[in-house]
Amino acid sequence: MMRRFFQSDFFYAFTRSPLAMVSLFVVALMVLSAVFANFIAPTNPFDPASLNLMNGFTPPMEANMFTGEKFLLGTDDQGRDLFSAILYGLRVSLFVGMMAVGLAMVLGVLLGLIAGYVGGWLDTLIMRLADIQMTFPSILIAMLIFGVARGLLPPELREEMAITVLILSIGLSEWVNFARTVRGSTMVEKEKEYVAAARLIGLNRWQIMLRHILPNVLGPVLVIATITLALAIIAEATLSFLGVGAPRTEPSLGTLIRIGQDFLFSGEWWILLFPALTLLALALSVNLFGDWLRDTLNPRLR
Amino acid sequence: MTAKTLLELKNIEVSFKTRHGVLKAVDDLSLTVQEGEILGIVGESGAGKSMTGAAIIGLIDPPGRLSAGEIWFGDERVDEQPERLRGREISMIFQDPLTSLNPLRTVGDQLVETILAHMPVSKEEAEQRALDGLAEVGIDPERINAYPHAFSGGMRQRVVIALALATEPKLVIADEPTTALDVSVQAQVLDLLKRLCRERGTPVILITHDMGVIAQSSDPIAVMYAGRLTEIGGTREVLTNPQHPYTQGLMASTPSVDAKSFGKALFQIPGAMPKLDALPPGCAFNPRCQHAHERCRQERPSVQAGRAACWLLETEQEGAA
Amino acid sequence: MLLIILRRLGQSIFVLFLVAFISFMIFRYVGNPVDNLLGQEATTERREALIESLGLNDPLHEQYFGFVIRALQFDFGVSYRTGEPVAEMILHRLPATIELALVSAVFAIFLGVVAGVYTAINRRGFIANTILSTSLIGVSLPTFLIGVLLIWVFAVELKWLPSFGRGTSVDLGFWSTGFLTVSGLKSLILPGIMLGLYQMTLIMRLTRAEMLEVLRQDYIKFAKARGLSDRTVYFGHALKNTLVPVITIAGLQLGSIVAFAIITETVFQWPGVGLMFINAVYFVDIPVMSAYLLLVGTLFVLINLIVDLLYLLIDPRLRDGQLRGAGG
Numbered sequence: 003m004m005r006r007f008f009q010s011d012f013f014y015a016f017t018r019s020p021l022a023m024v025s026l027f028v029v030a031l032m033v034l035s036a037v038f039a040n041f042i043a044p045t046n047p048f049d050p051a052s053l054n055l056m057n058g059f060t061p062p063m064e065a066n067m068f069t070g071e072k073f074l075l076g077t078d079d080q081g082r083d084l085f086s087a088i089l090y091g092l093r094v095s096l097f098v099g100m101m102a103v104g105l106a107m108v109l110g111v112l113l114g115l116i117a118g119y120v121g122g123w124l125d126t127l128i129m130r131l132a133d134i135q136m137t138f139p140s141i142l143i144a145m146l147i148f149g150v151a152r153g154l155l156p157p158e159l160r161e162e163m164a165i166t167v168l169i170l171s172i173g174l175s176e177w178v179n180f181a182r183t184v185r186g187s188t189m190v191e192k193e194k195e196y197v198a199a200a201r202l203i204g205l206n207r208w209q210i211m212l213r214h215i216l217p218n219v220l221g222p223v224l225v226i227a228t229i230t231l232a233l234a235i236i237a238e239a240t241l242s243f244l245g246v247g248a249p250r251t252e253p254s255l256g257t258l259i260r261i262g263q264d265f266l267f268s269g270e271w272w273i274l275l276f277p278a279l280t281l282l283a284l285a286l287s288v289n290l291f292g293d294w295l296r297d298t299l300n301p302r303l304r
Numbered sequence: 305m306t307a308k309t310l311l312e313l314k315n316i317e318v319s320f321k322t323r324h325g326v327l328k329a330v331d332d333l334s335l336t337v338q339e340g341e342i343l344g345i346v347g348e349s350g351a352g353k354s355m356t357g358a359a360i361i362g363l364i365d366p367p368g369r370l371s372a373g374e375i376w377f378g379d380e381r382v383d384e385q386p387e388r389l390r391g392r393e394i395s396m397i398f399q400d401p402l403t404s405l406n407p408l409r410t411v412g413d414q415l416v417e418t419i420l421a422h423m424p425v426s427k428e429e430a431e432q433r434a435l436d437g438l439a440e441v442g443i444d445p446e447r448i449n450a451y452p453h454a455f456s457g458g459m460r461q462r463v464v465i466a467l468a469l470a471t472e473p474k475l476v477i478a479d480e481p482t483t484a485l486d487v488s489v490q491a492q493v494l495d496l497l498k499r500l501c502r503e504r505g506t507p508v509i510l511i512t513h514d515m516g517v518i519a520q521s522s523d524p525i526a527v528m529y530a531g532r533l534t535e536i537g538g539t540r541e542v543l544t545n546p547q548h549p550y551t552q553g554l555m556a557s558t559p560s561v562d563a564k565s566f567g568k569a570l571f572q573i574p575g576a577m578p579k580l581d582a583l584p585p586g587c588a589f590n591p592r593c594q595h596a597h598e599r600c601r602q603e604r605p606s607v608q609a610g611r612a613a614c615w616l617l618e619t620e621q622e623g624a625a
Numbered sequence: 626m627l628l629i630i631l632r633r634l635g636q637s638i639f640v641l642f643l644v645a646f647i648s649f650m651i652f653r654y655v656g657n658p659v660d661n662l663l664g665q666e667a668t669t670e671r672r673e674a675l676i677e678s679l680g681l682n683d684p685l686h687e688q689y690f691g692f693v694i695r696a697l698q699f700d701f702g703v704s705y706r707t708g709e710p711v712a713e714m715i716l717h718r719l720p721a722t723i724e725l726a727l728v729s730a731v732f733a734i735f736l737g738v739v740a741g742v743y744t745a746i747n748r749r750g751f752i753a754n755t756i757l758s759t760s761l762i763g764v765s766l767p768t769f770l771i772g773v774l775l776i777w778v779f780a781v782e783l784k785w786l787p788s789f790g791r792g793t794s795v796d797l798g799f800w801s802t803g804f805l806t807v808s809g810l811k812s813l814i815l816p817g818i819m820l821g822l823y824q825m826t827l828i829m830r831l832t833r834a835e836m837l838e839v840l841r842q843d844y845i846k847f848a849k850a851r852g853l854s855d856r857t858v859y860f861g862h863a864l865k866n867t868l869v870p871v872i873t874i875a876g877l878q879l880g881s882i883v884a885f886a887i888i889t890e891t892v893f894q895w896p897g898v899g900l901m902f903i904n905a906v907y908f909v910d911i912p913v914m915s916a917y918l919l920l921v922g923t924l925f926v927l928i929n930l931i932v933d934l935l936y937l938l939i940d941p942r943l944r945d946g947q948l949r950g951a952g953g
């Protein structure tokens with residue numbers, strides 16, 4: 003099967019497109035860096051014991067005037083090594099992004115299957131819900147869910163649960179695309195003979211939906227997932243930047259950028275630039291790859 | 305009585321580059337169209353008939369292009385600048401009347417615009433001509449301000465015909481004009497096309513895969529296979545006495561509703577028309593041909609006796625001589 | 626057709642009530658109004674008194690209708706954080722947001738449509754491809770990053786434009802405008818661009834995609850076959866058909882301008898309703914959050930309704946059938 007993949011038109015198109023290869027490479031690089039952050043990072047920037055305030059505000063690659071230590075990308079106001087902070091921040095960004103997409107995908111695909119297969123009032127209900135949610139920008143919905151969830155939590159838990167709430171809000175704001183597409187495909191598959199056959203054998207709804215229909219409707223889900231991942235990463239970064247996302251104690255790239263903005267006027271540009279570049283590279287790569295994927299897999303454009 | 309040759313295709317080739325190499329949708333095709341005749345080009349899907357039509361009018365979709373040959377219209381060579389004649393001297397109509405008309409503009413609008421684009425008349429006169437055009441194709445002129453979706457399929461195709469004839473062209477190319485229509489309506493539309501063209505003496509190139517349509521409406525006929533011309537001649541002649549094995553196969557596989565055919569199994573030419581990237585050497589039909597011999601497998605046949613591209617004919621000729 | 630309009634209106638009203646309900650639920654049940662207003666050390670008597678006066682013991686539907694009626698009279702309660710009536714806060718800050726939104730919308734639509742049409746017609750040109758690549762970056766860049774970069778380049782390094790705030794504004798009755806002062810206008814530029822940029826790239830890519838799709842249609846092929854000039858084909862046929870979906874989607878995007886205004890206002894410390902909302906989320910200031918939701922929700926529902934009705938006007942095919950997409 004692997005051999006068939008490598009001989010397929012899809013793989014051929016992939017190797018012909020430098021854009022696709024580069025973007026996938028960058029994404030892979032970032033994911034690996036994030037996963038192995040503990041090993042790659044020279045320091046753990048979030049262990050208060052390892053911090054030396056005197057290291058603060060050191061420019062990249064210059065020796066600190068008090069301690070003489072050098073940092074690859076400089077340090078922030080509290081003496082944290084920026085390179086390490088970025089690695090850990092990347093980890094948070096990717097974690098939230100992927101978990102959110104996972105949530106959106108599971109929820110959306112499930113609802114789409116149900117709406118498409120069962121039909122009737124359930125279908126109308128789900129689609130109405132989808133329509134209503136679609137009239138609002140997802141980031142607004144994410145903000146709202148975040149705010150409400152925060153409000154419902156007692157003040158002590160708010161910072162601890164921030165990441166979970168973040169995942170929840172972004173995930174819940176992005177399920178609609180998955181649901182709509184899967185619903186459409188399900189409605190088509192439902193009429194096919196293998197479904198009638200399965201019903202005749204006596205399989206129940208869930209078995210039919212999950213084991214028979216689901217594999218056949220998963221195709222476009224991949225493209226949607228990639229594009230949604232880019233959206234989720236940007237959403238998370240935005241929320242964190244606005245102050246209503248990952249907190250300073252467990253920052254994502256967005257949080258780091260927020261911190262960096264404060265120091266623009268005083269000249270410590272590196273605190274802003276490096277996290278920003280990292281986020282940019284990540285978002286761009288995921289987006290480019292997702293776009294390429296969508297164009298390649300779109301049968302109409304061939 | 306020698307009819308004047310209006311259109312001549314000389315060894316034209318339509319090709320496009322793909323990852324599998326250069327594919328020829330139309331390969332070394334030569335044809336003429338005389339004044340007053342309805343030339344039918346028939347063949348299976350993918351045989352190259354639509355490409356031929358597109359080549360004449362210069363509307364081949366890239367990456368395809370006219371890579372060889374010449375197209376002559378009257379005394380002029382036109383393949384290098386097809387835009388000059390497009391819509392004015394040569395009109396083309398397509399298969400699906402629903403998608404051929406802009407859904408957001410009225411029928412009258414589209415008629416007037418076409419007339420004004422090519423004929424030096426005033427707006428009022430163009431409107432009058434549009435009304436006349438509609439009447440001629442059998443549509444109530446009152447409906448000039450209706451939108452395309454308000455018409456049925458057959459009526460829409462009439463509108464399309466009106467559009468094609470509005471500029472008084474010297475040649476009309478009709479690419480599968482009835483394929484998207486109900487069978488009951490097909491005959492009406494075909495009759496309309498035939499009548500109008502006969503009245504004006506305008507020749508038509510009728511492209512279709514439907515043998516029935518071809519048999520009823522055109523004379524002469526050209527049969528295409530895998531981008532090549534296989535047989536050409538008067539309709540009656542070709543259909544009752546086909547010379548090329550492919551045409552013979554086609555005729556044999558056409559079901560007929562007479563008592564003699566009852567109980568007989570339907571004949572099928574074994575195999576299928578090869579894809580453009582998998583053409584056999586020599587004659588494209590040879591793998592499926594009962595009479596194929598060595599030469600057929602090696603050398604592509606040229607048109608023999610002005611009738612069919614088959615080496616068998618040559619041997620016959622030599623035998624007769 | 627009247628039936629369609631009425632049906633659509635009915636749908637909108639239903640959604641409005643739904644939005645109001647969610648807003649009410651948040652207002653009533655998220656966080657504790659009593660604690661927030663009185664602090665946690667208040668005596669039981671004072672609590673009871675407040676509970677009675679706020680009607681918190683009344684049956685749910687009564688509270689809901691009370692909420693709706695008060696909302697219709699623009700009474701949204703009082704901020705937990707500042708004690709100000711929320712309605713006043715909103716009114717005070719609304720002009721800032723609206724002016725910003727207007728500037729960015731104009732910027733986005735003009736540039737977006739022009740660029741979109743140009744890149745669709747000149748598919749392989751160098752300029753077209755440059756524009757497209759830059760636009761892809763525009764869509765991938767998180768908006769706040771664009772804002773921060775704009776500030777860095779134009780405010781910190783070049784020092785041409787202000788980096789935060791609205792400049793001096795002039796009060797015209799209840800509306801305070803930034804259009805009438807130089808500093809006001811200068812302050813509008815960077816945030817306007819930031820807010821509009823995302824929209825612009827979206828509109829451009831949308832216009833381009835629609836136009837490319839339209840250009841592939843048979844009626845374009847037929848129009849060319851009829852020998853119509855390129856100009857007629859592009860502007861007489863393609864453009865109108867392209868703009869129809871573009872207008873509707875662009876109209877729907879008006880909604881996301883509201884969302885992105887929140888981000889822009891935060892980046893530039895622009896004193897509009899967006900900044901107000903974000904602060905409310907951060908400080909868990911429930912009445913403000915709930916009021917904002919109600920207002921924004923209403924705005925969206927209205928926008929959608931108007932766009933749907935507009936579509937009816939433009940596309941004659943729909944007059945006999947249903948409205949675009951949604952709806953059975």
